[in-house]
Amino acid sequence: MEDVIKVEGLTKVFNGSLTAVDHVDFSVHQGEIFGFLGPNGAGKTTTIHMLTTVLKPTEGSGYVCEHSIKEEPNEVRYCIGVVPQEYTADEDLTGIENILLCADLYGIPRSESKKRAKELLELVELSQFANKKVQTYSGGMRRRLELACGLINRPRVLFLDEPTLGLDVQTRAATWNYIKRLKEQFDMTIFMTTHYLEEADNLCDRIAIIDHGKIIKLDTPDALKESLGGDILTVATKEDDDDVSGVISKIPRVKEVKKQDSTYRVKVELGEETAPSILSALMKQGITITKLSLSKPTLDEVYLEYTGKTIREEEGTDMRLQRMFGRRAR
Amino acid sequence: MTQENHNSKSMFHGFWALTNRDLKKWYKEPVLLFMSIIQPILWMGLFGKAMNLGAIFTNNPIQLPPQLLSSFTPEQLTLLGNYFKSLSGAIMQNTFGVNDYFSFMAVGMLSFVVVFTAMFSGMSIVWDRRLGFLNKALSTPVARGAIIMSKVLNSVLRSLIQAAIVVMLAWLLGMQFSASFTPLNLLVAFAALFLMCLGLSSLFLAIAIRSTRWETQMAVVNLLNLPLIFTSNALFPTNFMPDWLQTISRINPITYGTDAVRQMLILSPIDFGKLGMDFAFLGGFALLFAGVGIILSIRYLSR
Numbered sequence: 001m002e003d004v005i006k007v008e009g010l011t012k013v014f015n016g017s018l019t020a021v022d023h024v025d026f027s028v029h030q031g032e033i034f035g036f037l038g039p040n041g042a043g044k045t046t047t048i049h050m051l052t053t054v055l056k057p058t059e060g061s062g063y064v065c066e067h068s069i070k071e072e073p074n075e076v077r078y079c080i081g082v083v084p085q086e087y088t089a090d091e092d093l094t095g096i097e098n099i100l101l102c103a104d105l106y107g108i109p110r111s112e113s114k115k116r117a118k119e120l121l122e123l124v125e126l127s128q129f130a131n132k133k134v135q136t137y138s139g140g141m142r143r144r145l146e147l148a149c150g151l152i153n154r155p156r157v158l159f160l161d162e163p164t165l166g167l168d169v170q171t172r173a174a175t176w177n178y179i180k181r182l183k184e185q186f187d188m189t190i191f192m193t194t195h196y197l198e199e200a201d202n203l204c205d206r207i208a209i210i211d212h213g214k215i216i217k218l219d220t221p222d223a224l225k226e227s228l229g230g231d232i233l234t235v236a237t238k239e240d241d242d243d244v245s246g247v248i249s250k251i252p253r254v255k256e257v258k259k260q261d262s263t264y265r266v267k268v269e270l271g272e273e274t275a276p277s278i279l280s281a282l283m284k285q286g287i288t289i290t291k292l293s294l295s296k297p298t299l300d301e302v303y304l305e306y307t308g309k310t311i312r313e314e315e316g317t318d319m320r321l322q323r324m325f326g327r328r329a330r
Numbered sequence: 331m332t333q334e335n336h337n338s339k340s341m342f343h344g345f346w347a348l349t350n351r352d353l354k355k356w357y358k359e360p361v362l363l364f365m366s367i368i369q370p371i372l373w374m375g376l377f378g379k380a381m382n383l384g385a386i387f388t389n390n391p392i393q394l395p396p397q398l399l400s401s402f403t404p405e406q407l408t409l410l411g412n413y414f415k416s417l418s419g420a421i422m423q424n425t426f427g428v429n430d431y432f433s434f435m436a437v438g439m440l441s442f443v444v445v446f447t448a449m450f451s452g453m454s455i456v457w458d459r460r461l462g463f464l465n466k467a468l469s470t471p472v473a474r475g476a477i478i479m480s481k482v483l484n485s486v487l488r489s490l491i492q493a494a495i496v497v498m499l500a501w502l503l504g505m506q507f508s509a510s511f512t513p514l515n516l517l518v519a520f521a522a523l524f525l526m527c528l529g530l531s532s533l534f535l536a537i538a539i540r541s542t543r544w545e546t547q548m549a550v551v552n553l554l555n556l557p558l559i560f561t562s563n564a565l566f567p568t569n570f571m572p573d574w575l576q577t578i579s580r581i582n583p584i585t586y587g588t589d590a591v592r593q594m595l596i597l598s599p600i601d602f603g604k605l606g607m608d609f610a611f612l613g614g615f616a617l618l619f620a621g622v623g624i625i626l627s628i629r630y631l632s633r
Contacts, residue, residue: 052469077471086462092355104347105470149466159469 003027004157004189005034005051009060012046020046022213023060028157028191033183035204036193037303043213044193045085048161051191052082065156078106081155085162087142088149089134095121095145096130102149113152120148124178140171147178158182160192164199176202197299207299209306216306225297228305230255231271235264235278236291247285251277263291271296344472348480349487352454356488366447367492367499370439374432374496374503378439383431384422425567427597428506436500437595438564441588443496444489444523445558448530449551451485452538456547468631478535478627482620485531486524493523497595508598519594525612526587532616532623539626564588586611 005028012021021043028034036044049055051062053073061068067075089098096117103113121127124144129137137145143163150158163179164172180203182188194200200207201221208218217224230253237244245257248266253274256267268274271294282289356362402410419429426434455478458464467477497516501507538547559565561575562584568576579585590608593600 049465054465054468074471077469080469082466082469084462084466088462088466090351090355090463092358093351097354101347101351102466102470105344105467105472107343107471153470 002030003063004030004065005191006063007051007060008062010047010050010057010062011059012043012050012055013058019213021050024210024213024215026208026215026218028189030189031183031187032205033179033190033192033203035200035207036191036210037195037197037200037204037207037299038193038210039195042210044195044210045161046213047210048082048159048191048193052080052159053077078153079156081150081153081158083146083150083158083160083163085165087139087146089137089142089145091135092133094131094133095126095137098134098145099148099152102152106153108153116152116154117148120151123151124148140167140174143167143171143175144178147175151182155188157189157191160190162193162195164194164196172199179203197303201299209303211307217302221299224299224302228297228301230267230269231297232295233264233266233268233271233275233278234291234293234295235266235282235289237262237264237282238288238290242287244282244285244287247281248278251281254278341473342476344470345476345480345483348467348472348476349483352481352484353487363492366488367443367495369446370443370492370496371499373442374436374439374500378432378435379503381431381435383426384418384429386418425570427592428508430504430506432503433500433505433596434592435565436496436503436505437592438559438588439500440493440496440519440523440591441526441562441564441584442559443492444527444587445530445584446555447485447489447492448527449534449555451481451531452534452541452547452550453544454484455481455535455538456541456544459542460544464631474628474631475624477631478532478539478623479620481535482528482531482623486527489527490520490523493520506596508596510598510600511595515594519591522587522590522594522608522612525609525616526583529583529612529616529619532619536619536623536626539623539630558582558584562588583612583615586615 005026007027008025010021010024011019013019024043024047026034036047038044046055050057051064051069053069053076057070061070063069064076065079067079069076089095090101093101099117099120100110100113103110103117108116117130118127121130124147126141126144126148129141134142134145147163150160160179164175167175176199179190179192183190192203204221206218206220207224209216209224217227219227235248239262243259245259245264248254248264249257251274253269254266255269258265266278268278275292275294279289279292399407422429422431428434455464458467464477468474497505534550537550541547561578562568562582563579564584568579568585571579586608590605590612593605593608
């Protein structure tokens with residue numbers, strides 16, 4: 001598979017002391033959605049800024065569309081589209097004026113850019129608001145406008161920095177659909193950052209979990225979940241004084257059994273296939289099963305496993321740092 | 331979607347688009363335009379009219395002590411009166427080059443407008459940085475120099491338009507053009523203002539180029555605006571200043587800009603040697619700081 005982004009030992013140190021990104025290696029294949037998942041201040045935006053040639057790396061190398069971000073930044077700029085975290089559209093200008101401004105920054109001739117702007121406004125369903133000032137737009141509309149601006153040069157790679165930050169649930173789902181459509185219709189490679197687990201799970205083909213500037217784990221969402229060691233089966237029995245833990249743990253693929261009152265939490269591989277064997281084994285013992293449920297591991301648990309904390313815990317403590325650091329980074 | 335782009339690879343693409351982005355905010359909001367010239371209008375209307383230096387001599391009956399008056403005959407007093415009248419005219423002419431202070435300071439106000447607009451040019455790049463627009467622009471292939479120079483051009487165009495309005499208002503308020511004045515003079519005067527604004531805007535943008543705090547910019551503007559005006563000939567001629575102040579005024583570009591405009595609009599005859607010197611200094615100043623601005627933006631816009 002062709003690698004559209006290739007990064008080796010990429011490092012960014014601010015002011016000689018604050019290491020925002022610490023020797024990061026990864027590559028992104030053609031046509032995939034690659035996600036950086038991590039709490040605020042983990043180094044996600046700094047990585048995007050380096051890959052989009054806004055910041056110069058302190059160390060290491062990065063290639064986007066076979067061009068070095070260090071030596072040929074201008075070639076990189078022609079092949080990427082960027083949708084930043086902030087709303088960067090000019091509030092005093094109309095939607096279409098903003099898109100045409102972006103087009104001018106790429107040097108796209110006016111005849112061409114007008115055509116593209118119209119198509120893009122249609123794509124993000126803003127056609128009827130094209131001539132309204134951006135001040136009148138809602139948060140979701142602005143996100144879509146940013147997306148349209150990022151697509152004006154028909155990029156090979158699109159960078160999305162926290163694409164649904166601050167959006168409500170419905171608008172978020174709609175934005176996910178736009179992103180999926182880009183991948184499916186145009187075979188676009190997408191590099192995105194997020195600190196929403198559902199988002200990473202929903203959109204990304206592969207995820208890198210990043211914390212304190214380092215990649216902790218990189219794999220497909222499913223593999224990440226599997227790496228936790230399996231599914232959780234919860235079995236409730238009628239007879240709560242008989243401990244059947246021994247019986248369950250002898251069944252193949254069962255890894256761990258914990259008893260709480262009359263309920264057993266069983267960690268198993270391939271939960272769907274193992275559940276029937278547990279059922280029949282217990283029935284043979286004359287145990288009546290009152291409840292059985294199977295839960296698949298979520299990215300929440302993956303994140304907990306690899307960073308030692310839940311993503312929500314992390315946010316509280318890192319917010320202050322992020323603010324301090326964010327100011328320097330911009 | 332992915333295909334070969336046939337985009338312009340010119341160094342200047344996006345330059346006008348960026349300039350126009352900033353200009354649009356201004357010409358679409360006439361209130362902003364009005365606000366930006368209200369200050370020089372107030373200065374001219376209040377300060378310029380109040381500081382009626384010519385009237386000190388002509389319109390100011392002085393009560394002389396009786397013993398002083400009694401030593402002269404009435405004929406002598408009339409002669410003396412005529413003598414002082416022409417002396418006062420000569421003093422005004424010698425000091426300001428014109429008979430009325432208002433014309434002198436009205437030209438100073440043109441410089442004032444240019445300086446203020448140029449100083450605030452740094453603010454807009456700080457805002458662009460804070461709002462994330464700068465990062466977005468940096469991720470596009472627009473020339474780094476174009477990002478800065480578009481701000482400079484925006485500031486230059488704004489201040490020239492404001493200066494044109496101020497000239498008109500000054501004329502309405504009673505500014506006396508010189509006898510040799512032609513529309514061509516106005517063009518040369520605006521060329522001087524252009525150079526002065528180009529240099530000053532580049533200078534203040536260079537100061538702001540890495541700043542993320544508009545408060546810092548405000549502090550710089552507040553710290554420098556009046557000293558820059560007072561150490562120049564904008565409000566008062568420099569030859570009565572103490573030596574140290576004169577030295578400062580000689581490196582202050584506003585001195586040269588104001589002198590050039592004055593020569594073109596109100597002074598007669600024109601001192602071409604001095605005018606040449608004005609343009610040489612302003613040209614060098616503009617070139618130097620525009621160059622510094624471009625070099626800094628290539629080096630420091632992305633870190």
